[in-house]
Amino acid sequence: MAILTCKDLCFAYDGSTVLEGVNFSLNAGNYLCVVGENGSGKSTLMKGLLGLKSPDRGSIAFGEGLKSTEIGYLPQQTQLQRDFPASVREVVLSGCLNSLGRRLHYNDEDKKRALFNMERMGIEDLADKSYQALSGGQQQRVLLARALCATKKLLLLDEPVTGLDPIATGEMYNLIKLVNLCDNITVIMVSHDIHAAARYATHILHLGQKQLFFGTSAQYRESALARRFLGGNRI
Amino acid sequence: MNEFLHMFSFHFMQRALLVGGLISLCAALLGVSLVLKRYSMIGDGLSHVGFGALAIASALHVAPLAVAIPVVVVTAVLLLRLSQNSRIKGDAMIAIISSSALAIGVICVSVTTGMNTEVSSYMFGSILSLSRSDAILSALLLFVLFYPRLFAVTFDETFSKATGTRTELYNTLLAVLTAITVVLGMRMMGALLISSLIIFPALSAMRVCRSFKSVVLCAAGLSLLCFTVGTIASYLLDTPAGASIVAANLLAFCACCLIGKK
Numbered sequence: 280m281a282i283l284t285c286k287d288l289c290f291a292y293d294g295s296t297v298l299e300g301v302n303f304s305l306n307a308g309n310y311l312c313v314v315g316e317n318g319s320g321k322s323t324l325m326k327g328l329l330g331l332k333s334p335d336r337g338s339i340a341f342g343e344g345l346k347s348t349e350i351g352y353l354p355q356q357t358q359l360q361r362d363f364p365a366s367v368r369e370v371v372l373s374g375c376l377n378s379l380g381r382r383l384h385y386n387d388e389d390k391k392r393a394l395f396n397m398e399r400m401g402i403e404d405l406a407d408k409s410y411q412a413l414s415g416g417q418q419q420r421v422l423l424a425r426a427l428c429a430t431k432k433l434l435l436l437d438e439p440v441t442g443l444d445p446i447a448t449g450e451m452y453n454l455i456k457l458v459n460l461c462d463n464i465t466v467i468m469v470s471h472d473i474h475a476a477a478r479y480a481t482h483i484l485h486l487g488q489k490q491l492f493f494g495t496s497a498q499y500r501e502s503a504l505a506r507r508f509l510g511g512n513r514i
Numbered sequence: 515m516n517e518f519l520h521m522f523s524f525h526f527m528q529r530a531l532l533v534g535g536l537i538s539l540c541a542a543l544l545g546v547s548l549v550l551k552r553y554s555m556i557g558d559g560l561s562h563v564g565f566g567a568l569a570i571a572s573a574l575h576v577a578p579l580a581v582a583i584p585v586v587v588v589t590a591v592l593l594l595r596l597s598q599n600s601r602i603k604g605d606a607m608i609a610i611i612s613s614s615a616l617a618i619g620v621i622c623v624s625v626t627t628g629m630n631t632e633v634s635s636y637m638f639g640s641i642l643s644l645s646r647s648d649a650i651l652s653a654l655l656l657f658v659l660f661y662p663r664l665f666a667v668t669f670d671e672t673f674s675k676a677t678g679t680r681t682e683l684y685n686t687l688l689a690v691l692t693a694i695t696v697v698l699g700m701r702m703m704g705a706l707l708i709s710s711l712i713i714f715p716a717l718s719a720m721r722v723c724r725s726f727k728s729v730v731l732c733a734a735g736l737s738l739l740c741f742t743v744g745t746i747a748s749y750l751l752d753t754p755a756g757a758s759i760v761a762a763n764l765l766a767f768c769a770c771c772l773i774g775k776k
Contacts, residue, residue: 329676348678354670363550363669366725373666377677383659409724429677 281342282307282433282465283328288337290323296335296488298323303484303493307343307432310459310466312476312496314508315486321469324486325437328467343432348377351430351464353422355437361411367421368406371397374428389428396424400454416447423454427464434458436468440475448472452479473508521749530702530755534741536650537699538759541708542715542737543657544692546730547668549716555605556593556689558709559612560696563589565705566615566622568636573626582697589615590689616705638704638754650698653691660684665726703756711737714763721767721774740766 281304288301298320305311313321326332328339330347341347351374374396375389397403400420405413410421419439426434436455440448456479459466470476476483476496483499485492485508492504499505521527541557548554564586571581589611596607623633657664666674667684675681692712700708719732744759751758 331672331675346678348676350676352673352676354672360670364720364724364726364729365665365669366727369665369726370669373662373669373673374677376663376666376674376679379662384662407725412724425673429673435676 281305281340282309282345283467284338284340284342286338286340288324288327288339289335290320290327290332291335292323298486298488299336300489301337301484301486302490303482305465305467305482307465308459308463309482310456310480311468311482311484312480313467313469313484313486314471314473314476315491318488319486320488321486322437325435325469328435341433345432349430349432351426351428351434353419353426353434353436353439355441356418356422361418363411365410366407367397367402367410367413368393370410370421371406371424371428374425377429392428393424396427399427399458400424414447416443416450419443419447419451420454423451423458427458430464431462433465434467436466438469438471440470440472448475455479473505477505517750518746521746527749531742531745533650534702534745535738536654537695537702538711538715538737538741539734540650540653540657540691540695541699541711542733543654543730544688544695545712545714545716546719546726546733547664547688548692549713549720550668553594554713555608555709556590556692557696557712559593559608560586560590560693561700561705561708562612562619563615564697564700565636566619569619569622569633572633573622579697583694586697587690587693590693591686594685594689636700636705638706638756650695653694656687656691660687664688669726703759707756707760710760710763714760714767715740718763718767718770721770736766736770737763 284304285301289299290297301324303311313324315321323332327334328347329350329352339347372385372389372393375385375392378389379385394403394406397406400423402417402420402424405417405421410418413421423436423439426436434455439455440451443451452475455466455468458464468476468480477500478496480496483492483494483496484490485499485504492499492502494502545557548556564582567582567585568578571578574581593608593611663674663679663684664687666679667681671681695712696708699711703711715733715737716729718736719729723729723732740762741759744762745755747753747762748755748758
């Protein structure tokens with residue numbers, strides 16, 4: 280059964296359509312990369328999936344008991360967060376926000392989950408360090424650990440490697456793939472890095488104000504669209 | 515020393531220290547969130563609106579707080595909303611609203627009663643006019659109860675919203691608490707100085723502490739310390755209370771900068 284199905288999605292800002300005709304569905308454990316140029320509607324689709332923007336037409340349906348508030352989201356970093364005084368533990372723990380329910384404060388179970396996810400990301404030594412003192416790659420791992428606290432099923436990553444050096448980028452991709460394979464967590468990633476997308480993802484969604492392509496990475500590599508997008512080079 | 519002890523025997527001083535301490539504590543806690551969300555100027559804007567409201571209330575001979583609190587609460591909610599959606603940027607909007615409110619207040623005062631001691635105490639504060647501690651206590655309680663959610667909303671609003679937190683609710687809560695603190699605090703600090711009570715402790719704490727919890731605790735502690743030192747100094751040296759508290763906060767900020775540099 281599909282974990283996520285989008286049917287004929289259409290988004291508009293102030294009456295002008297920015298994205299239309301999006302039809303795709305994902306099964307548990309899939310790894311989808313959303314690619315496209317700037318302004319192609321990638322971020323809008325993200326907002327739609329997170330429930331931050333409601334679609335003008337069409338529907339988004341979650342399967343397998345997933346609620347829209349149980350998505351682990353890794354947003355693009357803002358300048359605000361880079362100099363925010365917070366310890367790594369505090370940031371990761373705030374990922375447990377959606378399991379608070381009617382409780383006011385985090386309980387031991389939440390704290391255990393935060394610790395477990397810090398261990399998974401290899402940042403447990405940094406737990407009491409200040410978030411703003413970390414390197415870009417470490418900060419992204421903290422945010423990924425936070426996202427993992429919020430979900431057991433679906434991760435949404437918005438350009439998770441922007442601004443990282445090649446080594447940190449590679450580590451980030453490997454961590455994401457590891458989580459995807461070991462825990463069978465479905466991953467949806469918005470990315471500019473088309474080469475990495477084709478290498479790590481199982482499926483590709485190519486947007487250009489409408490859905491230009493959806494299929495497996497293997498099919499995408501053979502498509503004319505991919506060749507044009509990459510400037511004639513095959514991947 | 516005798517004079518120092520004598521100070522505490524006055525009933526008005528005991529009350530001033532208690533209520534003022536609570537207000538300082540509250541302002542410091544809210545200040546951490548406001549400064550980090552880049553809303554530092556809201557306290558300043560609200561205090562001017564508060565002054566306008568108090569001036570009109572005193573001209574109409576109605577209870578000042580009954581007018582000022584609702585007016586300032588509504589303004590606070592509007593300002594937070596506007597700074598997110600409006601075409602006029604948040605800081606410009608605050609400047610427009612606060613100077614307009616101040617102007618209306620001043621006109622209102624000059625047409626009716628003239629500049630009397632009551633109005634002057636709204637401008638520059640008076641430690642003697644402190645009253646309500648119940649409102650402040652409930653503001654403190656709300657902050658402690660919703661601490662995890664307020665942290666999440668302050669750190670990353672989008673993430674909190676995506677995981678199903680009603681961020682607007684908590685932003686509104688923050689705005690309402692700030693409004694109440696500003697209105698009650700401006701009677702002690704004066705409309706011109708209350709924003710420093712919100713901004714200084716948070717900024718000082720952020721120089722030396724690196725986690726959110728320690729910043730909150732440090733800001734609260736510093737705020738209480740500066741309030742006490744400022745009030746005592748104002749009594750002993752016969753200086754205005756509000757200004758003395760701000761001066762104490764300034765000294766603490768400089769000290770924190772020096773410590774943080776090391």
